[in-house]
Amino acid sequence: MRVLILGGTGEARALAAALHGRSGFSVTSSLAGRVRDPALPVGAVLIGGFGGTAGLVAFLLEHRIDAVVDATHPFARTMTGNAVAATAEARVPLLILRRPGWVERAGDQWHRVESVTEAAAMARKLSKPGETVFVTTGRRELAPFAADDERHYLIRTVDEPQDELPARHTVIRDRGPYTPEGELDLMRAHDVRVLVTKDSGGAMTTAKLDAARTLRLPVVMVDRPALPTIGLNEVATVAEAVAWCGG
Ligand code: NAP
Numbered sequence: 001m002r003v004l005i006l007g008g009t010g011e012a013r014a015l016a017a018a019l020h021g022r023s024g025f026s027v028t029s030s031l032a033g034r035v036r037d038p039a040l041p042v043g044a045v046l047i048g049g050f051g052g053t054a055g056l057v058a059f060l061l062e063h064r065i066d067a068v069v070d071a072t073h074p075f076a077r078t079m080t081g082n083a084v085a086a087t088a089e090a091r092v093p094l095l096i097l098r099r100p101g102w103v104e105r106a107g108d109q110w111h112r113v114e115s116v117t118e119a120a121a122m123a124r125k126l127s128k129p130g131e132t133v134f135v136t137t138g139r140r141e142l143a144p145f146a147a148d149d150e151r152h153y154l155i156r157t158v159d160e161p162q163d164e165l166p167a168r169h170t171v172i173r174d175r176g177p178y179t180p181e182g183e184l185d186l187m188r189a190h191d192v193r194v195l196v197t198k199d200s201g202g203a204m205t206t207a208k209l210d211a212a213r214t215l216r217l218p219v220v221m222v223d224r225p226a227l228p229t230i231g232l233n234e235v236a237t238v239a240e241a242v243a244w245c246g247g
Pocket of ligand 1: 009075
């Protein structure tokens with residue numbers, strides 16, 4: 001059974017580890033190649049994309065892939081769309097492995113929005129000029145915040161930001177997992193008044209939500225892009241994905 005895992009998440013690495021070395025399985029993981037020093041899954045790894053849907057179809061046929069598991073980040077909308085189209089065309093079964101989104105708890109003050117642009121507008125509404133907004137939505141969509149030169153933006157990214165930055169900003173380069181104590185210290189040290197995040201889900205980055213609850217700060221939560229729905233197999237855990245693969 002030749003399995004292609006579309007990776008880039010902890011779940012994708014856990015799935016590759018779970019299937020690696022099992023008799024009857026040959027597993028290849030693929031990464032987009034966005035992060036300079038990515039955490040690599042065990043086993044064969046391809047880095048750099050397939051060249052759109054047509055490229056993925058060609059790859060599936062050439063390598064006689066029997067099953068694809070899309071374990072990309074919930075916001076990797078293009079890759080998931082390509083996976084749905086390419087597996088349909090190549091007639092290869094597809095499973096989407098997507099961790100559940102976060103759930104609001106007592107004491108949370110979340111404001112759900114549909115895009116980073118809306119998030120930037122909401123963060124401005126929830127704060128005053130001179131205050132600090134903590135932005136954790138990634139390094140490639142910062143321009144919506146750059147329209148505001150009145151607030152200070154604390155921007156945390158894994159690699160160097162790749163977009164226009166607000167006039168008043170501090171960039172912190174870091175990658176999770178984070179602790180609630182560490183997040184509390186950071187938010188206190190920078191006197192953060194609003195947190196902006198994507199609804200990535202998972203345990204690696206929930207500490208910022210705990211810290212925001214403790215500090216009674218509003219959180220601007222960018223909702224996940226909708227998946228194409230018809231006929232998709234979707235699971236939420238690595239164990240379910242292993243079972244689907246027949247492991
Ligand atoms: P995207 O916008 O959905 O995909 C853009 C292009 O990147 C795809 O068309 C594909 O290129 C390539 N690509 C993406 N994921 C790939 C994978 N796993 N294997 C091979 N090629 C891939 O994706 P993205 O938002 O840039 O995310 C890129 C990577 O970062 C993914 O692995 C994702 O899981 C991870 N990530 C994304 C976010 C986020 O918020 N978007 C956050 C954390 C991590 P081709 O068309 O050439 O095949």
